[in-house]
Amino acid sequence: MQDSTIQLERTPVAMTEPMRRLTGRLRTKRADHVVHGAKTLIAALLTWGIVAPWSPDGRPYMAVATALLMVNASTVYQSVTKATQSVVARVAGLILALATARLLGPTAGAVAVIAVIAVLAGPRRTADDRLQIASTAVIALAATATDPMGSLVSPALQTLTGAAVGIAVNALILPPLYLNESDSAVRDLARSMGTLLHDMGTGLSRRQLTSKAHNWLHQARNLDKRLTRAEEQVRQADESLRWNTRCVAHTRRKETTFNDTFMALRGVSIQVRGIARTLADNAHDNHADHHLGHQFLDRYAETLQLAGAAVQAFVESGPATGSPDTSPRERLRGAIDGALAWHDTMTDMIGRGTLTEPGAWHVYGSLMTDVERLLADLDRADTH
Structure with a gap:
């Protein structure tokens, strides 16, 4: 009865941390949506108020559209680069429309010339810009025929004004940062790797190589998805720190990504x-003399478990349970040192011929090389 009571008391505690993280993410997303909507509304109204008094017929649609595009950029850096590309493309389109209207008039021939020049000219990597030039030129073609200079100057000024307002609002009103997303993605990647290494170690120690090797390989290949997500999040967080006024105010450094x-x-x-992959291949190897010996598997299992602990400790922000006075760096250093000690022991056993499976030398070599490189990567990163 006492064991049962303890179990019932621990269950809610175990569920508290995941629920807390989920609640925190929902609150953060809700707050981001509110800020995003407020910035969009401010940019639209501010642009309308600035441009409407001097725009034709008081309708600054191009300026508002440009401002909305800039304020909705994912980062301040993106808003600036997109603004530059958009302004250049639209001005080029207006100039192209003016030139073709003067030469050919608002005719089908002018549209054909615009299509040929804008779509076929220039390198392929600028396809989006060339299409924007072509669409802007075609839309402006009719207007340039009746009022050439007015139709060129007004849209150009509207585009410049809208871009400036959108960039200013995006940069000054809570500019976006993606540090939490970056940290979360990297921690998730480390936990997945650490868990897989620990599972492989536990499985080897329990003689479950044949039954679980295929599943380990599947999980290892699925790490690519987490790796891609983490890489994108780190890149976006890195970019969000460029020209970001919040970083200047809080002296946040690029290393936090x-x-x-x-x-x-x-x-x-x-x-x-x-x-x-090596474990999966060995598990399904039909040559009996290629199978790994129990003595090696026991040693290697503990090495993998220590390596898994080192990977997980690599990104832990708080002390582990039962070691409140141990910092994440100390736990990482201890796990690496322990794994290196086992590595040296196994290397010595192989060198002295203690392991009795001569046909499996190539498997031993592959496994030892991989774990040695893994520990070297962790050790190098810890030193830095």
């Missing part, structure tokens, strides 16, 4: 996949 940590984990993921 976990960029170095991600680079280390990307190298580790290669070794994790290599270990899983």
Whole structure:
């Protein structure tokens, strides 16, 4: 009865942390949506108020559209680069429309010339810009025929004004940062790698190589998805710090994006996949003398468990349970040192011929090389 009572008391505690993280993410997303909507409304109204008094017929639609595009950019850096590209493309389209209207008039021939020049000219990598030039030129073609200079100057000024307002609002009113998303993605990647390494170690110690090797390989290959997501989040977080006024105000540094940590984990993921692949191949090898011996598996299992603990400790922000006085760096250092000690022991056993499966030397070599590189990546990152 006492054991049952303890179990019932612990269950809600175990569920508290995931629920807390989920609630925090929902609140953050809701707040982001509110800020995003407010910034969009401010940019639209401010642009309308600035441009409407001097725009034709008091309808500054092009300015508002440009402002909305800039304020909705994912980062301040993106808003500036998109503004530059948009302004250049629209001005080029207006100039193209003016030139063709003067030469050919608002005719089908002018549209054909615009299509040929805008779509076929220039490198392929600027296809979006060329299409924007063509669409702007075609829309402005009729207007340039009746009022050439007015139809060129007014849209150009509207585009410039809208871009300036959109950039200003995006940069000054809570400019977007993606540090939390970056950290979360990198931590998720590290936890997945650490869990897989620990599972492989536990499975080897329990003689479950044949039954679980295929599943380990599948999980290792699925790490690519988490790796891609983490890389994108780190890149976006890195970019969100460029020209960001919130970073200047809070002196937030570029290192907070976990960029170095991600680079280390990307190298580790290669070794994790290599270990899983070697174990899967060995599990289904029909040559009896190629199978790994129990003595090696026991040693290697503990090495993988220590390596898994090292990977997980690599991104832990708080002390582990039962070790409140141990910092994440100390736990990482301890896990790496423990794994290196086992690595040296196994290397010595192989060198002295203690392991009795001569046909499996190539498997031993592959597994030892992968774990050695894995530990070297972690050790190098920890030193830095």
